[in-house]
Amino acid sequence: MKADILQVAVSEFSVKGLSGTRIDEIARRTATSKRMIYYYFGDKLGLYREALESEYRRAREGEGEIDFSGLDPVDALRRLVEFTFDFHREHPDFVAMIAHENTQDAVHLAQSEAIRKLNQGAVKQVGEIYAEGVRRGHFRPGLEPVRLHWTISALCFYNVSNRHSFSAGFGDTIHSEAGQEEHRRFVVDLVMRAVMSNSQSAEISRFVSQEREEPCSPADKCPHPPLR
Amino acid sequence: MKADILQVAVSEFSVKGLSGTRIDEIARRTATSKRMIYYYFGDKLGLYREALESEYRRAREGEGEIDFSGLDPVDALRRLVEFTFDFHREHPDFVAMIAHENTQDAVHLAQSEAIRKLNQGAVKQVGEIYAEGVRRGHFRPGLEPVRLHWTISALCFYNVSNRHSFSAGFGDTIHSEAGQEEHRRFVVDLVMRAVMSNSQSAEISRFVSQEREEPCSPADKCPHPPLR
DNA sequence: TGACAATTGTACGGTATCGTACATTTTAGA
């Protein structure tokens, strides 16, 4: 019941934002009544806060799932970027709510504890991979983990948050289903190029747009095989 | 008068979005009255549309300003990224309105002609620089201009659009005034690393966080001098 | 079953908000 309300609330808030969302509209779309919304959440802001946190909880759930066991830093970073890319695509409401928050100085985000923890975890994760990569000589030193995390976030977030305006301006080359598969490789490649030590970048980073390449043959030597 | 209304409207819409914005509030903040808003713009949606387009117009104004004369493709691309970075920082309302649009599938953006033109111009610009860079052997071939533009946009847009949530999560290392100066170099470097041909990347792309480096001496040999 | 808490339905009060009717003033040009 509460969960039902929250789900509808998220879908409304993610589109209209806090002040644009109507409680009556949420009630209408819910199996329950407006009365219950106030019963459970007190008022509109209470509902908003819980909706925001519930999205963060869902986000955090998936976070620990990545299995880096047996991966060297280069592959681990690849996988981390792939995961982040996929995660954002799978949670457009999460992305949209954060976008709304930012247009209002992220005041409600800033008040919540849950967020800080989630983010800290993400930076720690990328920091460990990066440090190990530097130790082994694959990654160039001198980058801050937080900036590396920023880069991954920026690319993966924007890919979802701005997909409509970008498609409207440039067609759906990038945002079609097929386009996203290629774009995912491109984003991974961007991050790899950002961190690889210069001496090694040539052999690791090799994304080029597929339509400009000859098909690979033999296929098992293809430098950019389909992912998963 | 009309301009005054539009300016206030932009600042309201950029924060609250279309449905969250109150016409009475705009009227209150304006030197004129609510009556005049309806007189000039018909209704709320009309005002919204004009506010959106006026921001795009302002955006386009600055666009032609960049002077690439005498620059080789490498420096031209650097300058383009720097300009884009600065431009987004200087127009947070523009960024916020696009963010709002995206949470509603960018329907109003998609209806406007002005946008498409603006964007097409940006892609053409980066495409020409890129093509020349490839011809001269500085840039690796195989990238699509639209994807390159996407990359620059993503980094510059996210830097502004998500600054509040990012600061809330990680402090203002990146988003303080001083931090942004360094971050600008980092973003430029990211893009350069994305396009440089592998054989040349070592000598062109060399961003490292300043706090991790020894100060350069002699200073005139510093590989990353302060910009402008 | 009885007592008490948890849950839910119905109706409505008060205000916010969009948009307009109507009268009036100001401006521009002949």
Add this chain to the structure above:
DNA sequence: TCTAAAATGTACGATACCGTACAATTGTCA
């Protein structure tokens, strides 16, 4: 100055919207 169009002020109608009062029902546990 006369006239028509442009601009503006005031008041208000209609509805949307948040939140609540009050009663009623359902669940729980001894």
